[in-house]
Amino acid sequence: xxxxxSSIGVLDINxxxxxxxxxxxxxxxxxxxxxxNDFNGANFDEWSHKAILEKIKEDTNILLSYNxxxxxxxxxxxxxxxxxxxxxxxxxxxxxVDIIVDMLNQEYEKKNIALLIKSTIHQANLFQRNINYxxxxxxxxxxxxxxVINNKVKTGISFDVAKKVLADxxxxxxxxxxxxxxxxxxxxxxxxxxxxxxxxxxxxxLVSKKIEGCLDTNDSIRTNGxxxxxxxxxxxxxxxxxxxxxxxxxxxxxxxEIDNKKRGTK
Numbered sequence: 001x002x003x004x005x006s007s008i009g010v011l012d013i014n015x016x017x018x019x020x021x022x023x024x025x026x027x028x029x030x031x032x033x034x035x036x037n038d039f040n041g042a043n044f045d046e047w048s049h050k051a052i053l054e055k056i057k058e059d060t061n062i063l064l065s066y067n068x069x070x071x072x073x074x075x076x077x078x079x080x081x082x083x084x085x086x087x088x089x090x091x092x093x094x095x096x097v098d099i100i101v102d103m104l105n106q107e108y109e110k111k112n113i114a115l116l117i118k119s120t121i122h123q124a125n126l127f128q129r130n131i132n133y134x135x136x137x138x139x140x141x142x143x144x145x146x147x148v149i150n151n152k153v154k155t156g157i158s159f160d161v162a163k164k165v166l167a168d169x170x171x172x173x174x175x176x177x178x179x180x181x182x183x184x185x186x187x188x189x190x191x192x193x194x195x196x197x198x199x200x201x202x203x204x205x206l207v208s209k210k211i212e213g214c215l216d217t218n219d220s221i222r223t224n225g226x227x228x229x230x231x232x233x234x235x236x237x238x239x240x241x242x243x244x245x246x247x248x249x250x251x252x253x254x255x256x257e258i259d260n261k262k263r264g265t266k
Contacts, residue, residue: 007032008211009063013039013075015149015241016118017096017182020074021229023204025248028211029227034066036232036255039077044120049081056082062232062255064091070214072207076117076180080124092214099210100178100203101130110134111175114198116141116184127180137172139165141184148183151244154190162190174198182207183245 008031012018021035038059044052056078063071073079073086073095086093104113114137115127128136143165147158163170169177178201179185191200229248233239234255242250 006069007034007066008070008072009033009066009068010035010072011059011063011075011078012037013077014042015040015183015238015245016076016145017074017203017207018242019148019186019245020182020204020207021231021250022246022248023182023208024211025227025229025250027208031227032066032230033228034063034068034230034232034253035250036063037237038234039075040236040238044077052077052081053085057085060085060089064089070094070211072211074182074207076121076124076126080121080126094207094210094214096180096182096203096207097126099206100180101127103201103206104131104133104176104178108133108176112173113137114139114169114174114177114195115180116144116177117180118142118145121180134175135172137169137174139169141165141179141181144179144184144187145181148186148245149241153186158187158190159193162187163194166191166194169195169198176201179203186245 010033012035015037018035018037021033024033036059038055068091071089071091071093073093076097079095079097086095109132111133112135113131113133116139117127119140119142122138143161147153147161152158174195175198177191177195177198182204185200185203188200188202229250230253231242231250232253232255239252
């Protein structure tokens with residue numbers, strides 16, 4: 001093991017939910033968090049299923065080396081390709097897909113739901129097949145995500161893009177709008193202006209609430225020490241994105257150094 005301090009491990013894809021670290025740092029100031037982001041810019045159509053699964057296992061093993069008491073899987077593609085693998089781990093695993101599905105079924109059963117989701121995972125049908133809805137609308141959120149990544153939230157650009165992307169929803173009866181990643185939740189003001197009768201759910205809060213429930217089931221796994229947010233980054237990681245989206249204090253751990261240590265090299 002890399003250390004003997006129990007931690008929370010977070011898996012993400014393509015920065016989609018990196019903003020959740022601010023929420024977790026605020027809500028769990030005593031927890032040590034390790035965030036690993038991968039597949040940045042990857043075209044999954046060019047990868048075999050086996051190659052994707054092996055990469056996911058590699059990422060997971062890095063986080064497992066930090067002795068996590070809980071794994072939080074935020075990248076939807078992780079569940080698309082490796083849900084069975086995560087179900088077989090000894091450490092408890094929660095994932096964003098199930099968190100969103102459970103919330104919608106509990107609070108918006110048979111209501112009109114709009115899901116903002118990456119175009120690349122529309123066909124995976126991870127959400128709508130498991131949700132009991134009245135009407136279900138899928139909205140491509142690629143342009144919205146770019147706004148957040150480029151630090152253009154609450155600007156003229158963000159309001160214009162949100163109005164364009166959500167134009168169809170403005171003409172429909174929609175009870176709730178929810179994003180399949182945490183970052184797009186930062187556009188709640190823009191979404192409210194575009195679709196005044198519906199709210200954009202804060203997905204980061206859902207993740208934090210789920211973590212709290214997991215910790216509360218066993219008081220012995222709560223940490224009383226000093227918390228720390230660590231980002232495990234490879235050479236492709238864009239530090240500017242972290243600077244744009246995070247207000248919390250964080251530390252960068254070069255992924256290649258971790259790999260070398262695991263292999264016994266310098």
